[in-house]
Amino acid sequence: MSRFSLSRRGFFALSAGAWLSAFSSARASASRLAAIDWAMLETALAMGIAPVAATELIQYRKIVIDPPVPEGTADLGLRGAPNYEMLRIATPDLILSSNFYEPERAALERIAPVVSAPVYLPGSPTYTLAEDAARTIGAATGMEEEAEKLIARSAETLVHHAERLAPLKDRPVFVISIGDARHFRAFGPDSMIGDALARLGFQNAWHADTRYSAAASVGFEALARVPEARVIIVEPIPPDAGPGLEGNPLWQALPMVREGRVGVIAPVNHFGGLPSAMRFAELMAEAMEAGRG
């Protein structure tokens, strides 16, 4: 059984793109990984590791999307309640976790050693933590080189898009996710998306910290505090919110809406690592350039 999944992993590595070319040389030292935390999962995937098991894959394929999880990866169920019996069947030799799942550590350690990195700490730049997380995974799997490559690639991607977007830096940006037809949630400077935004050279129009991601919802009128800003809406948009916004006179009266400074981008992991930062930069650059053109 393990032979089968190894070969599947090899297959994935071959088909997953040119930047994975270094994978085969490192495969010997790579291990059977399982991931509980999504930031760790996407970081491992971007380093060319195909985990044998990971959490909430149905939702992951819907709202994280990239990097894709190979078909053969076992779904462990909810992030808050990983299925240990499934995890045990997957026989990982290393489990990637984060500080959000510290209460689960004792249970996880009964299956395999746990490597945990903080993906969010109040007061620490989230992007730097994500770089450290990549290094932590690299050190644990003997793939230090891949980790450094990912870090470099991520930095390059951000610099590239920052240059591309330079002419649009005149205005601050709100990056939001829509709750219902009246409420949104902003990505503050301490979220991964907020940190990526800053690294792209933009001023975040939302100044308050939002603690990684899960911040309380706010009414749309809060967008009027920075009327000159642009707004980037991260999908998914709830089914009843779309029509609701069309008939929302305050939303329609917002300068950014009236003057067409609102863009919508495909979903990005709210609880992300370096790959999410790259994905966000790319989607944002596309949306902004389309909006200008």
Next chain:
Amino acid sequence: MAEKSRTRQPFLWGGLFCLAAFLTALQVAGQGAFRFTGLAAGTGTLDRAILLYGTLPRIAAALAAGAALGLCGHLLQRVLRNPLAEPTTLGIAAGAQLAMGAATIYLPAAMAWSREAVALGGGAAAAGLVIALTWRRGIEPVSVLLGGMMITLTASAASAALILANGEYMFSLFIWGGGSLVQQGWGATISITVTLAIVAALSLLLLRPLTILGLDDANAKSLGVALNTTRLLVIGLAVWLATTVTAELGVIGFVGLAAPALARLTGARTAGRLFAGSMLVGALVLWLTDSIVQLFSGAGGERIPTGAATALIGAPLLLWMLPRLSMLARPQMGDASAAYRAPSPRRLIVLLALFATVAILLAMAVGRGPEGWAVAMGELFADLAQWRGPRVVVAAMAGAMLAAAGVILQRLMGNPLASPEVLGVGAGAGVGLTAALFLFAAPGLPLRFGFSLLGAMIALALMLAIAAKARFGRGHLLLAGVAMGALCSAVLTSVIAMGNMQSFELLGWLSGSTNGATWADAAFAAGAAALLVLPLPLARRWLEILPLGDGTASALGLPERRCRVVLVTASALLTAAASLLVGPLSFVGLVAPHVARRIGLPVGLGHLAGAVLIGGGLMVVADWLGRMAAFPYQMPVGLFAALLSGPYLVWLLGRGVPSGPGNAT
């Protein structure tokens, strides 16, 4: 007395009106200030838009929704002749919420088409169920309220399960947790106001004959007024109005309860005055609450959702009001004195032990894997035992402890419906746990347990203090429990709405999960259960005598006060330990003693042993079902236990028969 309060009344309401107006003026002025600091050109029109589409409609929405909820409360209270009826206590709001949640996931087109219609469907179903179940008993107030409470808790558990199963538990729960009055246009206000006007006019028309005659039911019936049709029509109108508010703004609790009561307390006596007074007071109460919420809001949004704030204000009000309400017959559900006794309790207990053993074996051996269903034997069984073992032990012990706590509370209060869940003791433990999470960086099990215990003790002591008031019936106590539960839930909702690490943990606890259980947890559970449940047979005599009333106990030479203190402490300990492990929502503490009584173990040690075995077995089955239902996704055991028990209780209430088939005695 009434004269006095009537003379004070203009000052009181005038003062509150001025306060609300002042707070609103502050806000509008604040927005004026931000006009001068506005940077870009064109902010003038933006300010006007915010004033026109944000600030003003929010005041209007608060007034309209407050009046609407006040009217709903008045209408429901009047036609049900039940001073505590209102949309949240009857399960209407929770039904509407569940319908909207289910539609968002399974029928998004319906939500895009009309939130109001979806909400009306859910609310009407909940209200219809409550009324249908209690119809045969003349829609008797306590049964109606209990039915409403159980439907509310079951529907909330189902909503939470839906969100969890779909993995979107973070954001949606925050918005759903409490209603929000944020407005960005006049749509909600207009929709509520129009519904309010129609409902007010129609209900006036319907109630007019009764009002003029000043008749009660019996007289009206003899005069040939089609009473039941009128009542049902008025209930339907109230449901429509309440679900419209829920669809537009979310759940806003207790306004419908507080408004008519306050109107009455401040001098409104006639039906006409109560009708108008309820609307006026409701409007003022919600406006004031929302102004206060906005006053304390920061840059990151409102600290407390308005819907939770009304519960924070309304629940203590309900607690305070209860002793002043003289109504409520005793609930007629499973009375020990009239219960069926099995001819051989011993054999029944052996059978129950067998049931518990089978449940444990099932949970240990049968499971799903990537290749489908499988029965684990031999080596695989031993290997899986290290995973299944601890959670089965934790579930069984938690169930047993909740059942024991339920038995004690039911005996202690002489009330077959008392239980840790119903009395808000579990939720109190949750507030204690919250305190531990905030006071310490990473509290260990002893700290968590200590604080949970503290919370449970305070909640229970408060309940008992309220129960000790003179003329306090069984129904009152249950409603005090509902209020306590609502108060604690409002605290939890506010904390979860803060959206930080503590919220994340609290959310996990609230739904109750045995997933991460280790052998250390199992040892804690087993140790706690052994220490707390095994000595209970020693208190057997107390449990038998205390329900007979104060006089009896003293006459028989029991140190009554000490007995009560010991038993209260024991039940708080049991509840705190159990709800720490499986959350506060399970209902097992209510259901297990009940089932034990129904199958023929109404008294003594047999009742305790039976309840403990049933509670343990039920929780193990719930845990197993929670693991199997959406494999590999796991539903929390607390939610599943509530989903199993809630419908049973609703059904039991509908039968309204004291006991099982051998009900001859």
